[in-house]
Amino acid sequence: MLQRVKALFGKTSVPQSQIPESDNIPQHIAIIMDGNGRWAKSRGLPRMAGHHSGMKTVKRITMAANRLGVKYLTLYAFSTENWKRPKAEVEFLMKLPQEFLSIELKDLMENNVQVRMMGYRGDLPSHTLQAVEEAIERTAGNTGLVLNFALNYGSRKEMIEAVRSISEAVAEGKLDPSDINESHMEEHLLTAGLPDPDLLIRTSGELRLSNFMLWQLAYSEMWFTDVYWPEFTEAHFHEAVRVYQMRARRYGGV
Numbered sequence: 001m002l003q004r005v006k007a008l009f010g011k012t013s014v015p016q017s018q019i020p021e022s023d024n025i026p027q028h029i030a031i032i033m034d035g036n037g038r039w040a041k042s043r044g045l046p047r048m049a050g051h052h053s054g055m056k057t058v059k060r061i062t063m064a065a066n067r068l069g070v071k072y073l074t075l076y077a078f079s080t081e082n083w084k085r086p087k088a089e090v091e092f093l094m095k096l097p098q099e100f101l102s103i104e105l106k107d108l109m110e111n112n113v114q115v116r117m118m119g120y121r122g123d124l125p126s127h128t129l130q131a132v133e134e135a136i137e138r139t140a141g142n143t144g145l146v147l148n149f150a151l152n153y154g155s156r157k158e159m160i161e162a163v164r165s166i167s168e169a170v171a172e173g174k175l176d177p178s179d180i181n182e183s184h185m186e187e188h189l190l191t192a193g194l195p196d197p198d199l200l201i202r203t204s205g206e207l208r209l210s211n212f213m214l215w216q217l218a219y220s221e222m223w224f225t226d227v228y229w230p231e232f233t234e235a236h237f238h239e240a241v242r243v244y245q246m247r248a249r250r251y252g253g254v
Contacts, residue, residue: 020068020241026198028072029065029241030220032212033057035204035228042228048092053230055100059107064234066111066145068241072194073147076212080120080154094124097151098131105135112144118190119153146194153190155214162188191216199244201237203229221247 033054040050058075065073078093085093101115108115115135124132132151165188169175175184186192196216200209205226209217223240225232 018238018242020238021245022069024245025069026221026241026244027070028074028195028197029070029199029201030074030076030197030213030217031061032076032200032202032206032210033229033232034202034206034210036230038204039228039230047089050228050230051089051093051096055096057229057232058100059104060234061232061237062108062113062145062147063111064237066113068238070145072197073145074118074150074191074194074197074213075148076150076153076210078119078151078153079211080152080157081211083123094128097128097149101131101135105138108135108139108147109142112142113139114142114144114146115139116146116148117151118148119151120157121152123152148194150212153212155209155211158190159185159215185215189215196220198249199223199240201225201240203227203232219249219251221249 036050036054037047038050039053040047043049062073077097082093083090115132117132117136121129128151132149162185166175166180166184170177170180191213196218197213197220200213200217200220200222202222202224205224207224221244223243225236225240227236
């Protein structure tokens with residue numbers, strides 16, 4: 001049964017070196033970057049080594065998406081639930097944005113990539129937030145790929161906050177309950193202004209959404225692979241896009 005489910009979602013770990021067709025590239029791709037810790041453990045390394053190696057994959061896949069003409073790439077970097085991990089691991093993860101951006105910001109600028117972040121800034125350490133905000137500011141004028149980091153992000157919290165904001169508008173008499181529609185909800189989500197993902201990719205073999213963009217992924221195509229994130233290559237990325245291009249998106253229709 002599990003194998004049938006994996007096949008249904010286009011699960012594969014054997015990529016082919018073929019560039020996807022250029023006339024049907026997903027506008028927005030979201031990725032759950034999973035398997036850093038297990039990759040490290042399989043090699044007798046500490047989990048932190050896996051996270052550090054995964055950081056290099058971020059650069060590799062960002063550039064691959066940019067070359068294909070993807071307009072938005074959203075990466076699940078740290079969830080609201082990840083604070084439950086050991087303190088040392090959380091502290092290490094909070095240093096990675098600073099290290100990544102200090103190394104890669106120049107290349108991101110040269111490739112016209114715009115950095116954004118969606119998540120709850122209040123809980124982030126000052127050094128993490130400062131590095132992200134600086135990258136956002138410096139790349140704000142770029143017009144190429146939007147690299148959107150989901151950092152301290154949780155979809156349930158996002159939706160609760162959206163409902164709270166809408167409720168306040170109703171209580172203040174600014175909005176009639178009968179007028180509430182999907183557009184009102186979307187305007188209050190952290191992805192306001194971004195199109196919903198066309199394609200979701202998850203690495204490491206897990207088959208769940210893990211509280212990631214639950215509203216936005218309602219009609220997204222999904223592709224799963226056993227490959228751990230540090231091993232995820234441009235060829236795997238191309239394979240996911242090619243599978244997407246073979247799908248028929250009906251949005252509930254025939």
